Amino acid sequence: MDLSYSDEEIAFRDEVRAFMEEKVTPELREKVRGKGELTKADMEAWHATLNERGWLAPNWPKKFGGAEWNAVQKHIFEEEAAAASAPRIVPFGLGMLAPVLQNFGSKEQNDYWLPRILNGDDWWCQGYSEPGAGSDLASLKTTAVKNDAGTHYIVNGQKTWTTLGQHANMIFCLVRTDKDVKQQEGISFLLIDMETPGIEVRPIILLDGTPEVNEVFFNDVEVPVENLVGEENKGWTYAKFLLTHERTNIAGVGFSQAGLTSVKRLARAEMAGGKPLIENPHFAARVAQVEIDLMAMSTTNMRIVSKAAAGQAPGVESSMLKVKGTIIRQEINDLARRAAGVYAMPFASEAVEGSNEVLPDPLDAGPVAAKYFNNRKLSIFGGSNEIQRGIIAKVTMGS
């Protein structure tokens, strides 16, 4: 047992830290911290910066142009990026679709799509959830029926909660290709060009005012059969594979550490009873409690990450990390909201940026309350925490 980083790992950390220091501009940092809207151009520029360094695709094998980092390196990168308030890598193409293509796609698909993902030619979004298929994803109803000529699938239905779909030109979708078999066995994985006639994207405004997610409607949309990934009716297998990839950084340790630092900064600035709030024993106890939980969770994360580095696939542990990680992140959001006191009340949000209103923010807190509400999603999406608890019980009890 050795709890410290090796010399190589420390050297790598320093290298990442120096990179972040150089590349994350103050303007970018402010936007990431919620003061201003991170535009599509900002996110694309950040991808290009990482790509130039060869760091855009940490997960990918080298043969596809990835960094092929081990789990500890990925962890270090995520921590440093969060600490530096770097934009997060938009995961849909890089972290979700690419591993599916690399494992199940044809050579032609990999040759065509992977370089485009690295170069930022396409912006991908995810077409999984439907209005009637949330936690019960396998009950999805969007259909894809082959035309008589056998050249195209005709897609009809609706997807929802499509994150950043407003920026996307491509969507990967789960569609139903067979209605007469067990739900999970009639699902296929399709790549769909958002420019195809019959697709309509409508924004959903979230409770903090942000237009972050969308509904996507499909009305007789023609998709070339070449855009089927893997085999027809095997989509559920790929989807489950993808969901484990979606969960690799599910613990959000870096986010929590950055969040806790910002809570402490806030609580040093906010005055309560003539003293900094951080000196208030009650508030200090709340902060300490979360910090203790985070220290342990971070180590749990490292233990699981190291196991994955040794080639063992994380199983039920990723569900555990999702639940504990989101509880801690949400608790930190709650502390930030509390710390700001009455100054949590103004409607500070990325969404109202650009209006003429100048918001009071004497603590330099940013939109802490909006963030608190927005991050209620953490325990809902990617398989709600209730679904995760069900998985943990089912797997460990073998029922």
Added chain:
Amino acid sequence: MNFDLTEERQMLQDTLRRFLRDRYDTETRNKILDSDSGMSSDIWNELAELGVIGALFTEEQGGFGGKGFDIAVVFEELGRAGVVEPVLDTAVLAGGLIADLGTEDQQAHLEDLIGGSLQLAFAHGEPTSRYDLTRVGTTASEKGDDIILNGRKAVVVNAEAADMLVVSARESGEVDDADGISLFLVPKDAKGLSVQGYALLAGGRAAEVTLDDVAVPASARLGEAGKAAAAIEARMAAANVALTAETLGAMETACALTKEYLGTRKQFGRPIGTFQALAHRYSDLLIEMEQARSAVILIAGHLEADRDTRERHVSSTKNLIGRVGRLVGEESIQLHGGIAMTQEYELAHIAKRIVMADHRFGDVDHHLERFIALTAA
């Protein structure tokens, strides 16, 4: 003991509930939220006509209520519908201070207030006062016949719409002394008074108010010079009756929406409420709601009690409502899932009202510490 409402209060509750159900649905309210003023003058006038403002004042003050339970009945209904119009700020806080302390001339404003034609705001908190009621750095100094006000007031709800502000300022003493604080009635258009407004996350608007050599006559002083602290504390007690009752009403809506959704939303071929993991958590909400209802009865029922008794109940209730509020706000969202994250769904606004109430008049921690201090004495 009798926990029934009086006939008059029951009637008021029924009328107000019916009115808001008919006139204040989600779509109407969301339009108000999007509007520049953040409130509807039509709704305001209709609320006044229904007697909602009059119910918050005693007969001597020109109303027909004014007791703790009158305030609680009105605000529970306002909360149930997620009303964002500034009844609390105009009537309970600023109007209440005029009623408590005003001279006959000053009290004359109450008629307009109760009739619905006067808007007010209470400019008290400051950027570094957090939830302390006696930390007042704004100064008031005599200059000839005038009093000159200087300072900055933080997150003054309804300041933009207000015709007049009730401003607290220090005439003597240290920045956190209870002694030395006075109140002044200041016209919003007074020279040197500037208002920088913004929308609030949970609806309505507030402003940073700067007083730069604002001159008012001595007749603008509300109550005795330097002796306002006790009156402010008493008014804050009434404001906390209003806010906790409002939060109770909002929580009732949150629970009702959750119940309906659990019964109708199907996943895995059955209503999600049939999953025990969700059903038990819904039951926990109902258990805590009974605690919340009792706490609101306690604060309302002790508003007319002696100072120590009253304040003990203010802090106990505000603490409990803050804790239950966070639970109900978060759990009702979680039990719904994604739909509750969308702005157009009723719960989104209701949950914001519930949680953000903890940021006014002292949060859970503030009132826990205060309760300890009050009960240790």
